[in-house]
């Protein structure tokens with residue numbers, strides 16, 4: 001864990017890991033949080049702690065004659081000062097990340113939004129994980145020669161260390177279309193028809209492993225599953241997904257299992273499979289070959305990691321892990337990530353508190369920030385509607401210091417505020433409604449309105465509310481739980497639970513390694529809007545329609561549906577600088593400097 005970070009959480013009821021013959025640790029959507037969550041004790045372990053953890057877990061696997069593989073399913077960048085806070089971005093991150101021995105790794109959409117990020121992936125992460133990086137449906141275009149080539153090998157065939165199991169592994173990205181023009185993402189339904197893929201699924205394999213920056217309930221995984229299963233009726237197929245930022249698990253059939261392991265390095269996913277894995281021992285008669293699958297969502301809590309290894313503060317850190325933690329500390333210092341722009345007077349939530357509401361980060365934006373930062377000296381007396389997509393905000397703001405790090409945590413994107421001047425108000429006022437309707441305003445999938453909201457909102461469609469989100473016996477009843485740290489902290493004879501994930505997936509309620517008190521999740525709209533400089537009575541004839549450049553395609557489409565013939569050429573810059581910088585500037589000006 002990092003100096004200055006929250007102390008890890010003791011005395012939580014824990015569910016142990018169930019080991020099998022083949023075991024996996026999974027990270028996804030870490031978004032640069034490799035220094036851990038400094039303000040949240042239950043997620044404050046860092047990448048160095050994960051290095052130590054994996055070393056101990058590999059040793060245990062070796063001792064027991066089973067196998068352990070590490071996988072990572074992309075979106076490692078954008079969303080934390082450790083990546084975004086340097087020039088060029090990722091100055092330290094690439095060297096920190098490579099210290100973990102990841103066995104199978106693929107790309108997320110965030111590695112591809114900006115051409116220079118994709119270049120860095122090609123020049124740094126792919127060679128760092130040469131034999132392990134898999135890019136089944138992703139090509140890179142060389143900037144000098146213009147040559148188009150697979151970003152990495154299309155698939156990986158290898159044998160596990162201890163049992164010599166033959167693994168055939170793929171690495172996919174969902175059908176993403178927002179990539180910069182130096183990469184090409186092939187739709188998954190086309191990839192599975194490629195000859196190389198058809199040959200790969202005919203390779204001799206004991207287990208197929210499909211890792212992907214794909215939600216486990218997205219159609220892309222189903223397409224891959226169907227293609228492999230058609231050719232291999234008996235072979236276990238294991239899926240590791242991501243992108244939608246939630247903990248989730250689903251079984252596609254009795255020999256396949258899929259796990260998604262959350263977001264922001266809050267979670268280290270665990271999957272194990274037991275049963276007769278050697279293909280030579282399988283026959284059509286074995287209904288399920290005795291396969292059993294387990295999953296756990298391990299909180300990235302240092303004491304929890306120690307618990308799972310049976311070690312303590314003195315014996316847990318390995319030399320390698322310690323060095324990685326120290327390197328992160330140096331990088332954070334060099335980037336001055338703890339520099340405070342101001343002190344947040346209260347916590348502002350994305351989805352834990354209702355919108356609109358006093359504790360909603362979006363209401364704060366609408367009421368306080370947008371009217372102040374969406375200003376253009378040439379048009380300041382013009383009434384304007386200022387629209388921001390809720391996905392532009394990536395994390396809650398906690399009461400206390402708002403630092404350089406927090407800036408990138410809350411809003412890592414380089415989006416700018418643009419506008420279309422003098423839009424008839426009768427048309428402009430209806431845009432927000434169209435952007436927020438659940439359906440699509442265009443038929444094709446890339447224009448799905450919900451892509452303007454956060455990935456979590458994409459996956460969860462209804463608010464999940466608990467009557468008294470404090471203690472619940474149903475969470476305490478789960479099998480195998482044992483208090484961590486001796487369970488000395490009790491409340492009425494029961495452990496006092498910290499708030500956190502209480503995951504319900506297709507397998508049940510016992511996925512989380514730590515028993516938490518549940519937290520509410522409120523659905524929020526795709527976009528929010530501030531009305532600025534409106535006349536005190538009556539309606540304006542025309543307004544400036546101001547919005548983040550990221551949502552320009554949706555805004556233009558909405559206007560078109562309302563009868564307004566606008567195109568990209570009508571969209572002009574409204575304010576210099578990124579939305580992130582404007583927000584940080586507002587905080588510097590309006591919140592007290594020190595807490």
Ligand SMILES: Nc1ccn([C@@H]2O[C@H](COP(=O)(O)O)[C@@H](O)[C@H]2O)c(=O)n1
Pocket residue numbers: 075109110113243244389390391392393413414415450451452453454455550
């Ligand atoms: N310039 C951008 C880029 C992305 N977004 C939001 O992020 C969502 C994608 O997030 P993942 O972590 O799942 O890849 C996207 O749907 C947008 O909501 C943005 O606002 N601005």
